[in-house]
Amino acid sequence: MKTKKFYVTTPIYYPNDIPHVGHAYTTIVADVISRFYRLNGYDVFFLTGTDEHGKKIQEAAEKAGKKPKEFVDELIPKFKDAWKKLNINYDRFIRTTDKDHEKIVQEVLQKVYDKGDIYFGKYEGLYCVACERYYTEKELENGNCPIHKRPAILLKEDSYFFRLSKYQKKLLELYKKNPEFIFPESRRNEVISRVKEGLRDFSISRTSFDWGIKLPFDKKHVCYVWFDALLNYYSATKENGYWPADAHLMAKDIVWFHAVYWPAMLMSAGIKFPKRLLVHGYWTFDKEKISKSRGKIINVDELVSLTKNSDSVRYFLLRDIVFGEDGDFSEKALIDRHNGELVNKLGNLISRVSGLIEKYGLEKCENLLAKKMNIKKFNELIKNYEFDKALNEVFSFIDRCNEYVQHKKIWETKNKKVLYELADSIKIIAILLYPFIPESCEKIAKQFNFKINFKELKTPLKISKIQKGEHLFSPVEYKKEDKQKRDKGLQKGDKENLQKNVNNEKINKQVLIHKIMEGIAEVDFSDWQKIDLRVAQIKEVEEIPNADKLWKLKLDVGELGERTICAGIKQFYKKEELINKKIIYFTNLKPRILKGVESQGMLLAATNSDHTKVILISPIDNNAENGMKIS
RNA sequence: AGCGGGGUAGAGCAGCCUGGAGUGCUCGUCGGGCCCAUAACCCGAAGGUCGUGCGGUUCAAAUCCCACCCCCGCUACCA
Numbered sequence: 001m002k003t004k005k006f007y008v009t010t011p012i013y014y015p016n017d018i019p020h021v022g023h024a025y026t027t028i029v030a031d032v033i034s035r036f037y038r039l040n041g042y043d044v045f046f047l048t049g050t051d052e053h054g055k056k057i058q059e060a061a062e063k064a065g066k067k068p069k070e071f072v073d074e075l076i077p078k079f080k081d082a083w084k085k086l087n088i089n090y091d092r093f094i095r096t097t098d099k100d101h102e103k104i105v106q107e108v109l110q111k112v113y114d115k116g117d118i119y120f121g122k123y124e125g126l127y128c129v130a131c132e133r134y135y136t137e138k139e140l141e142n143g144n145c146p147i148h149k150r151p152a153i154l155l156k157e158d159s160y161f162f163r164l165s166k167y168q169k170k171l172l173e174l175y176k177k178n179p180e181f182i183f184p185e186s187r188r189n190e191v192i193s194r195v196k197e198g199l200r201d202f203s204i205s206r207t208s209f210d211w212g213i214k215l216p217f218d219k220k221h222v223c224y225v226w227f228d229a230l231l232n233y234y235s236a237t238k239e240n241g242y243w244p245a246d247a248h249l250m251a252k253d254i255v256w257f258h259a260v261y262w263p264a265m266l267m268s269a270g271i272k273f274p275k276r277l278l279v280h281g282y283w284t285f286d287k288e289k290i291s292k293s294r295g296k297i298i299n300v301d302e303l304v305s306l307t308k309n310s311d312s313v314r315y316f317l318l319r320d321i322v323f324g325e326d327g328d329f330s331e332k333a334l335i336d337r338h339n340g341e342l343v344n345k346l347g348n349l350i351s352r353v354s355g356l357i358e359k360y361g362l363e364k365c366e367n368l369l370a371k372k373m374n375i376k377k378f379n380e381l382i383k384n385y386e387f388d389k390a391l392n393e394v395f396s397f398i399d400r401c402n403e404y405v406q407h408k409k410i411w412e413t414k415n416k417k418v419l420y421e422l423a424d425s426i427k428i429i430a431i432l433l434y435p436f437i438p439e440s441c442e443k444i445a446k447q448f449n450f451k452i453n454f455k456e457l458k459t460p461l462k463i464s465k466i467q468k469g470e471h472l473f474s475p476v477e478y479k480k481e482d483k484q485k486r487d488k489g490l491q492k493g494d495k496e497n498l499q500k501n502v503n504n505e506k507i508n509k510q511v512l513i514h515k516i517m518e519g520i521a522e523v524d525f526s527d528w529q530k531i532d533l534r535v536a537q538i539k540e541v542e543e544i545p546n547a548d549k550l551w552k553l554k555l556d557v558g559e560l561g562e563r564t565i566c567a568g569i570k571q572f573y574k575k576e577e578l579i580n581k582k583i584i585y586f587t588n589l590k591p592r593i594l595k596g597v598e599s600q601g602m603l604l605a606a607t608n609s610d611h612t613k614v615i616l617i618s619p620i621d622n623n624a625e626n627g628m629k630i631s
Numbered sequence: 632a633g634c635g636g637g638g639u640a641g642a643g644c645a646g647c648c649u650g651g652a653g654u655g656c657u658c659g660u661c662g663g664g665c666c667c668a669u670a671a672c673c674c675g676a677a678g679g680u681c682g683u684g685c686g687g688u689u690c691a692a693a694u695c696c697c698a699c700c701c702c703c704g705c706u707a708c709c710a
């Protein structure tokens with residue numbers, strides 16, 4: 001009989017990152033899944049790795065005075081060490097610089113090119129001349145380069161594009177036919193509704209740097225990010241037969257690429273799709289977004305050092321949140337679970353039972369206690385990725401065991417049969433928990449003399465000499481009183497008290513709302529001063545593809561030069577009506593990209609409540625000069 | 632602005648899809664028990680207008696529908 005295969009992946013990580021709680025979570029989940037399926041007799045292949053190409057790496061390497069390959073070679077151990085610390089048992093660590101990967105990427109590129117799904121065009125992006133690089137809207141600060149504080153300009157570059165737009169229908173069919181393709185469902189719905197809005201072709205090559213895989217049909221170009229990166233999943237298993245993947249693990253930020261780009265690429269190349277994308281949320285740290293710049297990053301070393309136990313970290317991350325949703329990591333939360341659940345419940349149970357057995361011994365009997373553990377339910381929960389609930393099942397069984405010791409008063413009765421039931425139950429607990437906390441479970445197995453596999457679950461534990469041994473987990477003291485946190489708590493409490501007082505005094509809610517509204521509506525003069533309004537003249541009016549409400553306007557703002565904005569007035573004003581008109585322009589509104597065009601501010605217009613009427617505001621006197629300030 | 636997620640006891644959550652007494656979990660608080668165990672473990676108690684609407688559907692709403700308020704996230708050629 002052929003054993004069933006199971007192939008699970010993590011995303012490949014950017015090697016210049018420090019492995020932090022987010023990376024750790026994804027990778028641990030993949031490890032838990034792979035260990036679980038292995039225990040169940042599947043032939044598992046577990047892939048992780050790094051994404052090593054691209055301009056950023058090239059630049060970082062130059063800065064360090066190294067060749068890119070040399071540079072990344074030095075970064076890889078950081079990830080491998082992190083995974084070792086967390087007991088991640090992967091089968092291959094793929095690097096996009098691996099020769100077999102590069103070869104396969106080129107093969108696929110050629111296939112897709114031959115099919116006519118790649119065409120030559122121009123890439124347009126926001127470019128800082130001083131840095132000689134493109135920035136994304138997010139990276140820019142008010143449209144300015146974060147380093148040079150000067151505006152980024154729109155620049156064009158030769159590039160090859162992948163015809164993503166061609167695959168809209170086929171993708172929608174894929175989602176419809178395979179509802180399980182994207183998990184959880186909310187993500188699936190999100191993707192579907194966005195794909196329905198239409199797809200834009202995406203650029204797959206660059207000529208502005210050369211640290212990447214060369215396009216087989218044009219050696220001047222190197223393959224750019226996603227096309228190269230996504231293919232790792234396929235290239236790692238093309239030869240060994242594990243493809244298609246059963247589960248791609250990832251955080252929600254890269255769902256779009258995996259749910260849209262990836263299957264479209266595979267369709268084009270005539271390759272089978274992966275079966276499932278497992279999408280999880282973000283981890284915050286003390287309720288704040290994890291970011292390097294704000295110093296809110298918690299790396300794997302720190303993570304493990306908090307409880308000095310990698311199993312605690314693995315346990316915490318899987319137990320604390322519902323898979324798919326966002327979670328908050330805090331030292332206190334980790335330590336609370338470590339002490340409360342691992343030390344006091346599991347550790348203590350092992351300790352007291354092994355101690356009693358050492359003193360009184362065992363006598364075989366039927367394990368009635370085991371009926372309280374629903375193994376079938378546990379398995380179902382894991383197969384549905386409900387790790388928190390699965391762990392809860394085991395931990396309530398641990399509670400039942402602790403209760404059993406208590407109620408049976410073993411220290412008085414010295415009942416060897418009851419002790420046997422407990423020992424056999426501990427065997428069950430350790431086997432079930434093994435995918436989550438492998439190191440501790442192996443210790444238990446050694447202490448109680450059984451093997452960790454699913455067959456042993458049903459095989460009664462054989463009698464052997466059991467000794468008390470060392471503690472599985474040591475309690476950790478949580479010391480620091482975070483001032484900030486206390487302050488936050490106070491504020492929150494105050495707000496609630498206020499609300500309660502308000503209710504008690506039975507103030508008319510309408511009056512209250514009115515008062516609040518007034519408070520919000522009041523603006524300090526200093527707030528007003530932040531707003532820069534100017535007279536501007538409309539110089540050009542252009543269409544934007546696929547935009548039925550927007551005009552792209554070029555404005556002459558006098559001393560501020562020329563600016564481009566997108567204005568939602570297409571339905572109200574014709575081109576001719578706008579050209580050369582003087583308007584009032586809000587210059588320092590945060591720029592944003594609308595339909596692919598950066599809008600650097602907005603114009604002022606009057607509008608009625610349902611927005612069916614829009615009237616431009618214009619200086620009453622036509623000799624108002626461009627760039628004049630409104631104050 | 633659009634889309635998604637959330638608002639349940641002092642704190643953190645689950646329950647909602649598939650309606651059935653506010654059910655459950657963890658921490659904290661209070662009382663008791665036990666002495667095998669890592670100051671652990673066991674039993675019990677207090678504590679909630681389930682964001683708002685005396686909103687709608689229903690015999691029945693935390694759960695389904697509608698409106699509103701507040702928080703958080705995402706908005707694609709970015710690792």
